[in-house]
Amino acid sequence: MKKKIYLIALTMLLSVGAFNSYASTVTDGALTALTKEQIATMTTEQKQARVEEIKTRVNEIKAMKKSELTKEERKELRTELKGLKHEANALGGGGVYLSVGAIIIIILVLILIL
Template sequence: MKKIAYFLSVMFLFTAFAPAAMAKDAKKENPELTAEEQLRLEEINNRVEEIKAMDFADMSKEERKEVKSELREMKKEAKELGGGVYLSVGAIIIILLILILVT
């Protein structure tokens, strides 16, 4: 019975991490940011702080839409610059189950 449990846990583990391994691209292999990228990231952060300080009650609907679209674009750009490693909830649950089964 233990052999089956170990086999299934290993199979689930490989299934959880296979998509992450296949999704690698050139940018994630080099996580170091250049000086220009760090400067752009700081600019994005400053602009977000400015937007947070704005009073949206005085703005028209079109202006709010423009600010919202600007925030989306900056979020997408910051995500591309930042990179990082993400674990899904399923992968975390499988890791916990394996740790429980091993002990």
């Protein structure tokens, strides 16, 4: 009897974990953002024009009186800003990020070489 209860509890626990992993991949703010394939096919002029559009939209949002908006409208603005931020980072090319561990390894290699 105990084994059946443990088996059912384990099955329920694993099934709940599986559902959560799929739910976390859906983003509401990415609905208006361009896909990576669309960004890859854009020219530099198109990318710069899109970045300017994003900047003007962000400035419009900053100029709004947010105290007059409803809770749902503020939530929509937040998701739109998140989507614009992700799109702007994708258009900008990102950057080079080094972790602390990578920096330490690079310094050690340089000391060994020199």
